[in-house]
Amino acid sequence: MSGIAPACPRCGGINRPGADLCYLCREPLGPYPAPVAAPSPNGGPAAPDPAASLRGGSAFVGASPLPSESRPRLRPVPMLLFTEAARHNVRMSVLLFVLLFAVFFLLGTAIGGAFGNAGTGLGLSFVLYAILGVTAYFSGSSIVLSVHGAQEAGAEAHRQLRNVVEEMAIAAGVPPPKAYVIPTPGLNAFAAGRRPEEASVAVTTGLLDRLSREELQGVIAHELAHIKSRDTLYNVCAAVLVGSVALLSDLFLRGSLWGRRGRSAGGRGGGGGNAAFFVLALLLAVLAPLAARFLQMSISRQREFHADAAAAGFTRNPLGLASALEKIAAGGAHVPGENRGTQHLFIVNPLRAFGPDASALMSTHPPTEVRIQRLRAMGGFAAGA
Amino acid sequence: MAYIPLVLAAVIIGWFVASYNKLVRFRNQIRNAWHQIDVQLKRRYDLIPNLVEVVKDYMSYEQETLTKVIEARGAALSAKGPAAQAKAEGVLTETLKSLFAVVENYPELKANQNVSALQEELSGTENKISFARQFYNDSVMTYNNAIQSIPTNFIASFFNFGPEAYFETEPESRAVPKANLR
Numbered sequence: 001m002s003g004i005a006p007a008c009p010r011c012g013g014i015n016r017p018g019a020d021l022c023y024l025c026r027e028p029l030g031p032y033p034a035p036v037a038a039p040s041p042n043g044g045p046a047a048p049d050p051a052a053s054l055r056g057g058s059a060f061v062g063a064s065p066l067p068s069e070s071r072p073r074l075r076p077v078p079m080l081l082f083t084e085a086a087r088h089n090v091r092m093s094v095l096l097f098v099l100l101f102a103v104f105f106l107l108g109t110a111i112g113g114a115f116g117n118a119g120t121g122l123g124l125s126f127v128l129y130a131i132l133g134v135t136a137y138f139s140g141s142s143i144v145l146s147v148h149g150a151q152e153a154g155a156e157a158h159r160q161l162r163n164v165v166e167e168m169a170i171a172a173g174v175p176p177p178k179a180y181v182i183p184t185p186g187l188n189a190f191a192a193g194r195r196p197e198e199a200s201v202a203v204t205t206g207l208l209d210r211l212s213r214e215e216l217q218g219v220i221a222h223e224l225a226h227i228k229s230r231d232t233l234y235n236v237c238a239a240v241l242v243g244s245v246a247l248l249s250d251l252f253l254r255g256s257l258w259g260r261r262g263r264s265a266g267g268r269g270g271g272g273g274n275a276a277f278f279v280l281a282l283l284l285a286v287l288a289p290l291a292a293r294f295l296q297m298s299i300s301r302q303r304e305f306h307a308d309a310a311a312a313g314f315t316r317n318p319l320g321l322a323s324a325l326e327k328i329a330a331g332g333a334h335v336p337g338e339n340r341g342t343q344h345l346f347i348v349n350p351l352r353a354f355g356p357d358a359s360a361l362m363s364t365h366p367p368t369e370v371r372i373q374r375l376r377a378m379g380g381f382a383a384g385a
Numbered sequence: 386m387a388y389i390p391l392v393l394a395a396v397i398i399g400w401f402v403a404s405y406n407k408l409v410r411f412r413n414q415i416r417n418a419w420h421q422i423d424v425q426l427k428r429r430y431d432l433i434p435n436l437v438e439v440v441k442d443y444m445s446y447e448q449e450t451l452t453k454v455i456e457a458r459g460a461a462l463s464a465k466g467p468a469a470q471a472k473a474e475g476v477l478t479e480t481l482k483s484l485f486a487v488v489e490n491y492p493e494l495k496a497n498q499n500v501s502a503l504q505e506e507l508s509g510t511e512n513k514i515s516f517a518r519q520f521y522n523d524s525v526m527t528y529n530n531a532i533q534s535i536p537t538n539f540i541a542s543f544f545n546f547g548p549e550a551y552f553e554t555e556p557e558s559r560a561v562p563k564a565n566l567r
């Protein structure tokens with residue numbers, strides 16, 4: 001495993017050392033540092049694929065008809081311990097609330113102090129914090145669902161979706177979440193909920209129309225993995241707490257830039273109030289990108305890999321999710337109400353599903369191509385072909 | 386210095402309680418998973434009469450297939466013991482498959498809303514059965530891993546936590562299935 005794995009210049013996929021073409025997009029990889037017939041680090045030149053011993057049954061090894069060129073290199077998938085992940089997410093959520101408390105404390109004092117009354121500023125910011133916090137924790141899920149126009153899936157109209165959700169809940173060993181549908185042609189899905197017992201899963205109608213049953217299973221299994229590891233708790237709290245800052249600043253900015261003339265024509269308010277408004281708008285304008293950046297940094301892209309791996313464990317069929325991701329990447333992941341505050345909730349980032357940004361470092365999701373590649377590698381492992 | 390033994394004792398007792406509780410939780414999860422399988426099997430028995438009722442008018446020439454399904458359902462319901470039941474379940478699954486294969490030959494039946502809804506319900510239930518079995522086996526593996534590995538195996542042997550059995554299919558169902566080229 002010590003050979004240098006060449007990264008594809010086009011899609012960023014990590015290839016086997018010595019590969020000529022990118023495993024994923026068939027792009028020529030160019031000259032590579034290691035010789036083609038690199039000896040295996042711990043065996044002779046004819047050493048078998050180290051993965052073969054992992055496969056256990058010799059039937060799989062013998063039955064693998066793939067040429068070595070297209071056989072995916074197996075890499076260890078990090079073990080997902082749901083209890084550990086869940087604890088981590090609860091800790092992160094608490095930290096988020098504490099951090100936001102500190103931000104409000106400082107801002108309230110600063111703004112209040114600037115206008116000569118630190119106490120009032122502090123009090124007001126605490127009230128705002130309390131409202132925001134309670135909203136985020138208790139109705140964050142329903143806010144997120146309604147922002148994207150999700151409607152509860154009907155028993156008759158969406159029988160297959162409800163069945164698939166129940167199936168995957170059984171496979172994951174969690175209570176079945178409520179199924180929601182977002183009426184839009186885009187292909188996407190997300191999960192929300194503080195606890196597995198009160199979680200919900202939302203998928204777009206475009207996804208339901210375009211995906212086969214197996215692919216839908218993969219998508220729902222991915223969402224259930226998020227629910228089981230309580231990623232949804234942190235995601236939703238972060239969406240409402242941090243997203244509201246971004247949302248507020250958008251409102252203020254638009255209000256101050258476009259609505260200014262209209263307001264001043266209306267002859268409203270004194271100069272002091274306007275100044276305060278302006279300072280607040282400026283502050284939010286500075287704060288919003290920071291908040292969005294914080295949100296992106298705090299979302300581990302690793303958790304998407306985890307959820308993919310867990311989904312493969314639930315369905316025992318990683319290729320279903322792989323081809324679902326392929327269809328989503330090709331078909332467009334846009335949803336109504338997509339915004340910087342909730343982009344991290346979705347199975348594929350609706351704002352950066354494609355385009356040059358897709359593999360950017362600062363994204364909330366790993367590049368979809370790499371996720372597909374990893375799932376394919378698992379598929380090669382599971383089916384021997 | 387005198388409190389060091391106390392702290393040690395507290396740590397050991399805490400570990401002991403936590404491990405014991407973990408084993409109990411795992412064992413209960415296995416039992417719950419086993420009953421989940423039964424719930425889904427029961428659901429399948431309940432769905433079959435509905436399906437037969439809907440399709441029988443269209444399928445006057447296919448009485449044999451229908452009788453086979455009904456007989457298989459009765460056999461599965463009255464099977465005693467896990468091994469016999471597993472075998473009867475396998476037969477039932479096969480007859481249902483052949484019934485759906487026959488449905489494919491009747492365009493008006495395929496277009497029927499009730500039939501397609503029932504077909505989705507049945508394939509959903511089939512999936513639930515197999516996922517419930519998968520979850521049962523996963524739970525058994527977690528539990529067996531816990532009771533056989535150090536250090537929880539000491540607690541397990543002290544309190545008689547025995548290994549649980551996996552759900553296994555009949556040998557004949559491991560045979561290579563016939564290709565379905567569609």
